[in-house]
Amino acid sequence: MSTPPPDLPVHASPSAVEPPLDDGWIARTVQTALDEDLGPAPGRDVTTQATVPPSDTRTAHLVARAAGTVAGLVVVAETLRQTATRLALPAPEVTFHTQDGSAVVPGQVLASLTGRTQVLLVAERTLLNLASRASGVATATAAFTRELAGTGAQVLDTRKTTPGLRALDKYAVRAGGGTNKRMGLHDVAMVKDNHVVAAGGVAPAIHAIRAAFPDVLVQVEADTTAQAMEALDAGADFLLLDNMPTDVLAATVAAVRERQGRDGVPAHVELEATGTLTLDRAREVALTGVDHLSVGALTHSAPILDLALDLR
Missing domain, CATH: 3.20.20.70 (Aldolase class I)
Structure with missing residues (x-):
């Protein structure tokens, strides 16, 4: 298991955007998105659950592959929480290294997620779909704001x-x-x-x-x-x-x-x-x-x- 560099800044909150995204909306949207991937709750991931032991623990880095403005980090923890509940496993811990609304560069680590590997892999596409979509909108908006x-x-x-x-x-x-x-x-x-x-x-x-x-x-x-x-x-x-x-x-x-x-x-x-x-x-x-x-x-x-x- 690896950790990000020790000088990587840590943010207690994934967002300073006002008004914040409603917690109830996040929970409902994540539930719908997980249902799409896993089937009705609790659902299943036939690949991950067959190949990864439930006890296996790792760290994953959420990384920017392109320059832009990040948004949607606020969905990460709830996506992991709901996924863990469906799998009857502990929720991973999340450390944010930037916040929604921040400019990011290729290769930048946005968050570190540490916990059960099954949870990380099952949640991966749902959290990426939401955060990538939001970050694309934020990036386009930031370009107009600068102009x-x-x-x-x-x-x-x-x-x-x-x-x-x-x-x-x-x-x-x-x-x-x-x-x-x-x-x-x-x-x-x-x-x-x-x-x-x-x-x-x-x-x-x-x-x-x-x-x-x-x-x-x-x-x-x-x-x-x-x-x-x-x-x-x-x-x-x-x-x-x-x-x-x-x-x-x-x-x-x-x-x-x-x-x-x-x-x-x-x-x-x-x-x-x-x-x-x-x-x-x-x-x-x-x-x-x-x-x-x-x-x-x-x-x-x-x-x-x-x-x-x-x-x-």
């Missing part, structure tokens, strides 16, 4: 998340320095083109939302400067400026800012750019004066960060 530094604009996520993993995806965005927009359909109203058609216009849609749900912010999607002004006049709190060329976006931002604080318009209207927001275009979009850039690709297209579990 927007000094502009005053923030990168936001969207609802384009993996079904069942939204909490993890949005946690990973926070780990990468991004900001969560809305968690679902329940916490912010967003009036899009189909809502406008269904309600008979922007103003009727906004008035209906105010009447039914007076406690929520109302955001309206606009494709043109004229639509943005219409939404502003109708009382929108927040404008989503969709798929605008940079010059049109800049003109729309200027028009909205000129109206702020006048004729019942709030002193500051939140402006969000979205659509075709690649990393190489992000800074020029931010410099138009928008408050936010929402990027669906953070969660729907980010490649995983390659992580591995190396048995010593």
